[in-house]
Each structure stands twice: as C-alpha cells, then as structure tokens.
Amino acid sequence: MDQTEIRTVHRIRVPGTDIDVPCRPQQNVLDAFERRGLCRDIRIGCRNGGCGVCRVQVLEGTVRADRMGANHVTADERLAGYALACRIYPESDLLIAAAPRNPCATRARTDETIATADRRLVGTQTACLHRHGPACPGHDE
Amino acid sequence: MAITGVLRPGLCQIRVLDMAAAKTHYIDRVGLDFVGEGPDGRVYLKAYDEFDRHSIVLRQADESGCDLFAFRVARPSDLDSFEQRIKDYGYTVYHVEAGEMPGVGRRIGTVIPSGHRIELYAEIEMADRHPPITNPDLWTDEPHGMRPIRMDHALLYGPNIEEVQDFFEKALDFRCAEKVMLPDGLLATWLTCSTKAHDIAFVKHPEPGKFHHVSFFLEDWNAVGWASDIITRYNISRDIGPTRHGITRGTTIYFFDPSGNRNEVFAGGYTYYPTDPTRMWDETELGKGIFYYEQQLNERFLTVVT
CATH class of the missing domain: 3.10.180.10 (2,3-Dihydroxybiphenyl 1,2-Dioxygenase, domain 1)
Known part of the structure; x- marks a missing residue:
C-alpha cells in the first residue's frame, strides 16, 4: 500500500443529519459508521453482505463494491445506487441515505420465497410447502 | 428410552457468496476438516470427532442462507415409516436420490411451514479420517482452529x-x-x-x-x-x-x-x-x-x- 492511499480519507455524509464520517478507501462504509458509534441511521448486522440490515442508497459519489446478497440488492437496484454499506468502499466523498427494505415489500416477496425455496437445491424434486387443502393459495391438487 | 428413529442432526447445507473466503473461515478459523469438493462445486466438511463422511456442505450462491437441514435416522426402513407419517400429517414428501451428495444414501424431505427444507437419511459413508476406534486416542489428527467436536x-x-x-x-x-x-x-x-x-x-x-x-x-x-x-x-x-x-x-x-x-x-x-x-x-x-x-x-x- 503506498503512502498516498494511507493518507486518503473520504467523507461520508447523510442528508438531513450532521453526520460526517471519515472513511479510508480500503475501509467499508459500515465499518466507518460502526467505529464512530453513529449507527442510528444504518443498522449493524452480519457485516458481511448476508443479512441486509445495513442497506443504503448512494446519492452522490462513487464506490467499489464486494459481493452482496442478491436478495437484498437486485441488479437494477445496484444501478440506482442501492447497496449494503458493509460491502462498499468509497472512491470519493459520499452522500448516502439509509434504505432498509420496506417491510411490506418483504411480505410481498414471501410467497415468491416459498415458491423458490425448494428449487434452490440441485437434484431434488419440487415440493409444496403448504398443507393440502382448498385454503392453500396456488396449490395444484 | 433408547434413541431410535430420528437420531441426530447430520447435514447442514449453507449458501455462501464467496467459496474461497468460506473455506478459509470454516476450515482454518472454525477448524472443520476439508473432506472434498463435488463435481457441482459444493464443498464438504466435517468436525474431527464425527464418524460420518461430512456434516457441513457449502454451496456457492448469489444469496446467503441455509438450503437444508437433515437428520440421520437409525435404519433405512425408518425412511419408509417416516415418509408415511409425514404424509399422514399432511405434508408432501420429496425424494433425493442416493449420491446427490457424495457418500450419502437416499434422502426424504419436506418443506415445513416455516419455509425450511428438513430432510432425513439413513446411510452415509464413514469418513476416511474418522475418529480412532480401537484403543482409541483422543483424535487422529490434532484439532485445529476453534477445535469443534x-x-x-x-x-x-x-x-x-x-x-x-x-x-x-x-x-x-x-x-x-x-x-x-x-x-x-x-x-x-x-x-x-x-x-x-x-x-x-x-x-x-x-x-x-x-x-x-x-x-x-x-x-x-x-x-x-x-x-x-x-x-x-x-x-x-x-x-x-x-x-x-x-x-x-x-x-x-x-x-x-x-x-x-x-x-x-x-x-x-x-x-x-x-x-x-x-x-x-x-x-x-x-x-x-x-x-x-x-x-x-x-x-x-x-x-x-x-
């Protein structure tokens, strides 16, 4: 690592707050917040791109991103600046906003999650989650 | 009561975003033993004191989580009786052929209403590097990492x-x-x-x-x-x-x-x-x-x- 990179510090700001956090280029955004104890706007979860609770939208600036769960940030959402704070590294000063999944959106995805749960594993047949019965939506028996 | 029927947890298949990082974590840090990698890229691991071939299965995916959790049952015939009992309870049973995981016999499974795959199997090969059996020392290879049993x-x-x-x-x-x-x-x-x-x-x-x-x-x-x-x-x-x-x-x-x-x-x-x-x-x-x-x-x- 050269001396220039060690000295570089970007600033991360959150609109509507006085939050102004320093973040090195090799430091993820969530870590910068966690070290300053400024977690009210961005929750600390697994810190590794799996749980999704630190979802944010980058409003200004550019970032480098590691792999993150596609269930939390879709490809389209990535283009719109959404990301998990624990998986992005600043390449400039940033303006970011917390963007947790809308709980309603989570519920809307529930049926889809059930439907796809049994297709995740290679080599197994389709299974139905639901108890047999007329009240079961989408049941084909 | 003697332990019969469903004996114990045996298999947990975990989705990981980065297989290389996952292997470092589960093998070097947690301290599981590397058993092998299957033709579809899944990685099989075991703890040092487990006789069975593997217990943890890692699968590269685009989202994290758990694919399935499986229990070992005492006898192959238990799979038939549990299949009937699961059906009688009202759930659909699916079948997984022997060899879908290396060294593991046929499995039956159902998706329970919490949205999880729960499976049962009776047969799995003994690990090549299994715990000692005759005049047994504590272990074959000294435990590493967190030394999980x-x-x-x-x-x-x-x-x-x-x-x-x-x-x-x-x-x-x-x-x-x-x-x-x-x-x-x-x-x-x-x-x-x-x-x-x-x-x-x-x-x-x-x-x-x-x-x-x-x-x-x-x-x-x-x-x-x-x-x-x-x-x-x-x-x-x-x-x-x-x-x-x-x-x-x-x-x-x-x-x-x-x-x-x-x-x-x-x-x-x-x-x-x-x-x-x-x-x-x-x-x-x-x-x-x-x-x-x-x-x-x-x-x-x-x-x-x-």
Whole structure:
C-alpha cells in the first residue's frame, strides 16, 4: 500500500443529519459508521453482505463494491445506487441515505420465497410447502 | 428410552457468496476438516470427532442462507415409516436420490411451514479420517482452529412455528425441551430427538426460510475462550459473547461467516430426558433466558438472519 492511499480519507455524509464520517478507501462504509458509534441511521448486522440490515442508497459519489446478497440488492437496484454499506468502499466523498427494505415489500416477496425455496437445491424434486387443502393459495391438487 | 428413529442432526447445507473466503473461515478459523469438493462445486466438511463422511456442505450462491437441514435416522426402513407419517400429517414428501451428495444414501424431505427444507437419511459413508476406534486416542489428527467436536444444531427463523413444533413432535417424535411463550403465543421452541437440550430450534419470524445460525459443539468454557481469541485475532465479525444462555444453559459465542451466515460455538447445556417437563420462559425474564449474564434483549441477535 503506498503512502498516498494511507493518507486518503473520504467523507461520508447523510442528508438531513450532521453526520460526517471519515472513511479510508480500503475501509467499508459500515465499518466507518460502526467505529464512530453513529449507527442510528444504518443498522449493524452480519457485516458481511448476508443479512441486509445495513442497506443504503448512494446519492452522490462513487464506490467499489464486494459481493452482496442478491436478495437484498437486485441488479437494477445496484444501478440506482442501492447497496449494503458493509460491502462498499468509497472512491470519493459520499452522500448516502439509509434504505432498509420496506417491510411490506418483504411480505410481498414471501410467497415468491416459498415458491423458490425448494428449487434452490440441485437434484431434488419440487415440493409444496403448504398443507393440502382448498385454503392453500396456488396449490395444484 | 433408547434413541431410535430420528437420531441426530447430520447435514447442514449453507449458501455462501464467496467459496474461497468460506473455506478459509470454516476450515482454518472454525477448524472443520476439508473432506472434498463435488463435481457441482459444493464443498464438504466435517468436525474431527464425527464418524460420518461430512456434516457441513457449502454451496456457492448469489444469496446467503441455509438450503437444508437433515437428520440421520437409525435404519433405512425408518425412511419408509417416516415418509408415511409425514404424509399422514399432511405434508408432501420429496425424494433425493442416493449420491446427490457424495457418500450419502437416499434422502426424504419436506418443506415445513416455516419455509425450511428438513430432510432425513439413513446411510452415509464413514469418513476416511474418522475418529480412532480401537484403543482409541483422543483424535487422529490434532484439532485445529476453534477445535469443534461436532456440528450440533441449527436455529431457524420463520412463520407458523406452533405448527412446526407440532409436526416435529407428532411426525418425527421430537420433544420440546424448552420454549418461550409471549402473550400473543409461542415465540421460540427448542426441540430434541436425543438427550441434548436441543437438536433444532425455531423462532417466530415473518419471512419464511430464514437461517439464524448453525452451531458447533466445543469441549468446555475454556474452548469458548479460545474460539473468542481466534475471532478477534482474525477480525471475524462477532455478534455476541462469550456469554451463557439461560435457555439450554450453553456457554457460547456467536459470529458471522464471510457471507453473513451466523455461526455459534458452544459448550455445556443440560441433559434432557423424555420424562422431563418442558422448561418455559415468559416475557418477564426473557432477556435472562437468551443471555444469562447480559439479562437484556439484543436486537441484532433477535432479528438479523440470512
């Protein structure tokens, strides 16, 4: 690592707050917040791109991103600046906003999650989650 | 009662975002042994004191979580009787051919109403590097990393856990060793098919199919401390601990793998016998139940899942 990179510090700001956090280029955004104890706007979860609770939208600036769960940030959402704070590294000063999944959106995805749960594993047949019965939506028996 | 039917947890298939990072974590840090890699890229691992070929299966995917949790049953004929009992309970049974995982016989499974795949199998090859059998030393190769003895249990999050508990009790002969009852119903249940305080546990959660943690059994409280030293030394994302649970009484530390899946390593816990009553916690002391020393609810532990 050269001396220039060690000295570089970007600033991360959150609109509507006085939050102004320093973040090195090799430091993820969530870590910068966690070290300053400024977690009210961005929750600390697994810190590794799996749980999704630190979802944010980058409003200004550019970032480098590691792999993150596609269930939390879709490809389209990535283009719109959404990301998990624990998986992005600043390449400039940033303006970011917390963007947790809308709980309603989570519920809307529930049926889809059930439907796809049994297709995740290679080599197994389709299974139905639901108890047999007329009240079961989408049941084909 | 002799242990019959469903014997114990045996397989946990975990989705990881980065296989190389996952292998470093589970092999070098947690301390599982590498067994092999299958033609589809899945990686098979085991703990040093497990006789079976593998227990942890890693699968590269674009989202984290748990594909399936499987229990070993005593005899091949048990698969037929449990298939009938699962069908009689009203659930659909699916079949997985022998060899879908290297060294593992045929499996049956069902997707329970919490959204999780639960499977049963009777046959799995013995590991090449199995624990010593004759005049047995403590181990064949000295334990490394956190020195896990076995893959012990999983905690899964999803809806309909009252029905899930009923299914495990009536169709698979599990018993509820401990539970959390809130004014609006069952919040969490610890289910056992053995004399362990839990072989699988469920917590009520709106989104189905979520994974809270897979747990590895350690020798003692000193080993929990050693695991904690490794977690800090290698900057592993720590959740909480070292501490102790009131529920099950295990001494424990929780941390996350490089894909955000939670792991636990723990020691202790009481012995459960089928004649024991179900221990119960209510909202007044739930903090102590979950973490006995902190005695307060921890939002991240209760809500962060993959």
